[in-house]
Amino acid sequence: RKRGSSLPLPPSPKGLPFLGHILEVPKEYEWKKYSEWSKQLGTDVISLNMLGSTVIVLDSLKAAEDLLAKRSSPSIVMLRDLMKCDWLLTVLPYDERWKVRRKMLRSEFNHVETMRYQPHESRYARELLQRLLDTPDQFMEHIKYVTGAKILSISYGIDAKPTNDPNISLVDEAVDVINRAAIPGEYLVEFLPFLQWVPDWMPGAGWKRMAKEWKKITDEMLEKTYMRARESTAQGDAKPSFMSYCLEKMDLAKNTEEQEQVIKETTATLYAGGADTTVSGLYTFCLAMLLYPETQARAQAELDEVLGRSRLPDFGNDEYELPYIKAIVLEVLRWMPVTPLGVPHLVTQDDEYRGYRIPAGSIVFANTWSILHDAAVFTDPEAFKPERWLHKEIDANGNAKWTVDEGQFKDPDAVFGFGRRICPGRHLAVSSLWIAAATILSVFNITKEVGNDGNEVEPRMEYNSALICHPKEFKCLIKPRFPEAEDLIRASIHEY
Numbered sequence: 013r014k015r016g017s018s019l020p021l022p023p024s025p026k027g028l029p030f031l032g033h034i035l036e037v038p039k040e041y042e043w044k045k046y047s048e049w050s051k052q053l054g055t056d057v058i059s060l061n062m063l064g065s066t067v068i069v070l071d072s073l074k075a076a077e078d079l080l081a082k083r084s085s086p087s088i089v090m091l092r093d094l095m096k097c098d099w100l101l102t103v104l105p106y107d108e109r110w111k112v113r114r115k116m117l118r119s120e121f122n123h124v125e126t127m128r129y130q131p132h133e134s135r136y137a138r139e140l141l142q143r144l145l146d147t148p149d150q151f152m153e154h155i156k157y158v159t160g161a162k163i164l165s166i167s168y169g170i171d172a173k174p175t176n177d178p179n180i181s182l183v184d185e186a187v188d189v190i191n192r193a194a195i196p197g198e199y200l201v202e203f204l205p206f207l208q209w210v211p212d213w214m215p216g217a218g219w220k221r222m223a224k225e226w227k228k229i230t231d232e233m234l235e236k237t238y239m240r241a242r243e244s245t246a247q248g249d250a251k252p253s254f255m256s257y258c259l260e261k262m263d264l265a266k267n268t269e270e271q272e273q274v275i276k277e278t279t280a281t282l283y284a285g286g287a288d289t290t291v292s293g294l295y296t297f298c299l300a301m302l303l304y305p306e307t308q309a310r311a312q313a314e315l316d317e318v319l320g321r322s323r324l325p326d327f328g329n330d331e332y333e334l335p336y337i338k339a340i341v342l343e344v345l346r347w348m349p350v351t352p353l354g355v356p357h358l359v360t361q362d363d364e365y366r367g368y369r370i371p372a373g374s375i376v377f378a379n380t381w382s383i384l385h386d387a388a389v390f391t392d393p394e395a396f397k398p399e400r401w402l403h404k405e406i407d408a409n410g411n412a413k414w415t416v417d418e419g420q421f422k423d424p425d426a427v428f429g430f431g432r433r434i435c436p437g438r439h440l441a442v443s444s445l446w447i448a449a450a451t452i453l454s455v456f457n458i459t460k461e462v463g464n465d466g467n468e469v470e471p472r473m474e475y476n477s478a479l480i481c482h483p484k485e486f487k488c489l490i491k492p493r494f495p496e497a498e499d500l501i502r503a504s505i506h507e508y
């Protein structure tokens with residue numbers, strides 16, 4: 013809007029001429045720095061100058077909802093413009109292509125339909141137990157591999173090989189590429205778009221060659237996994253999956269080739285969106301159990317009361333009977349959000365907000381970490397306290413019962429983004445974390461490693477910095493917590 017052009021940009025910390033703030037944004041825990049700047053400047057909307065490009069950081073739920081819910085498109089320049097990875101939903105603008113794909117995901121992963129994927133989730137939660145029993149020291153690899161296998165099964169209906177499955181490796185590689193390409197501000201070209209046009213051979217154009225290589229990997233993932241799933245379907249080996257349900261719903265009176273292309277791209281997006289995010293959540297869960305043994309003990313007491321150590325938890329009644337486990341999952345997502353800065357969004361037209369200018373072309377982030385660590389909403393925000401999500405109810409007989417009260421915090425879903433772009437896999441994400449946390453704690457103790465000096469080794473609460481953040485490698489001991497646990501685990505593999 014022309015009128016907005018004379019308005020000032022949102023407040024900004026002191027920066028250098030031309031370079032702006034690019035050197036002041038730390039390479040790690042940027043979200044903490046942004047939050048600190050917001051507090052210093054006394055505002056929940058700050059602007060940064062990155063070599064002349066404007067980055068807007070939103071530090072409150074209100075600002076994130078106002079600016080992200082309706083007014084922006086995603087912005088992952090490296091993926092969208094350089095790798096031409098335009099099948100990935102996340103990089104599509106708000107247009108017809110996005111709407112068709114989004115509708116497909118919404119119809120399968122709403123609160124109710126997500127339930128038909130629960131057998132996949134229970135099965136792989138049990139598979140994870142077997143692996144943790146056999147080689148507990150490899151828990152990080154097991155979580156990663158089994159989560160990949162589960163999403164492969166949910167998306168394509170294919171069973172992964174027990175180890176080194178080529179599809180999982182390919183997707184791992186592709187997701188790694190997407191994650192690296194999507195690190196906001198990692199590549200100068202994001203702020204200096206003219207660099208797109210420098211020839212490949214020029215010194216400093218290494219990222220261009222890398223983008224080509226990365227495109228090959230992501231395209232290969234898109235095509236190869238789908239081909240394998242179609243072959244399995246033709247041979248009658250495939251299980252019901254997102255892909256098979258979508259193929260069944262195809263309108264045969266319309267262009268089926270076009271519809272199949274949409275299914276192929278949406279299934280690949282689903283796989284890419286679901287794997288690494290859930291892995292990060294599960295790593296944080298393990299870290300929280302190590303650092304808060306009293307929380308672990310309370311969860312196990314709840315599990316023992318409901319299951320009597322005679323069976324593993326499952327969906328259905330157990331979900332209502334085990335509110336503390338659900339509270340742990342919500343707290344894991346709040347305590348260390350998987351995407352602390354959400355997904356970067358691009359402002360597509362000049363805008364104004366609270367008397368400030370938000371120029372077209374700006375990149376906007378919601379500081380999800382800061383929103384979920386707001387001391388005015390979450391008391392003692394740095395502490396891991398599942399209790400904050402619980403509410404005591406007294407039934408007609410005067411018995412006390414704990415229930416999960418998500419509504420007490422204005423938007424517990426902030427961790428999944430805002431408005432029309434909100435994560436379509438959020439119900440699946442929460443149920444996957446719930447079943448994994450419940451099954452692990454029902455049979456295992458997660459404890460600190462003991463060093464050579466006989467003392468417990470304190471784990472470090474350290475995270476890498478990327479679009480999807482993971483804890484840095486840490487160690488722990490995972491051991492069955494009662495004599496019958498091993499039999500229970502071994503027998504459970506036949507349940508699904």
Ligand code: HEM
Nearest residue numbers: 101102285286289290293350355428429430433435437441
């Ligand atoms: C703990 C787990 C997860 C977290 C924290 C998470 C978080 C997010 C966030 C922050 C976004 C971006 C929203 C925005 O643009 O503002 C997103 C998008 C997306 N997520 Fe998730 N997610 C998780 C799990 C999943 C799962 C399990 C799936 C699929 C099964 C999934 C599929 C997607 C897809 C397809 C998008 C792109 C949506 C679009 O651009 O329209 N996510 N997620």
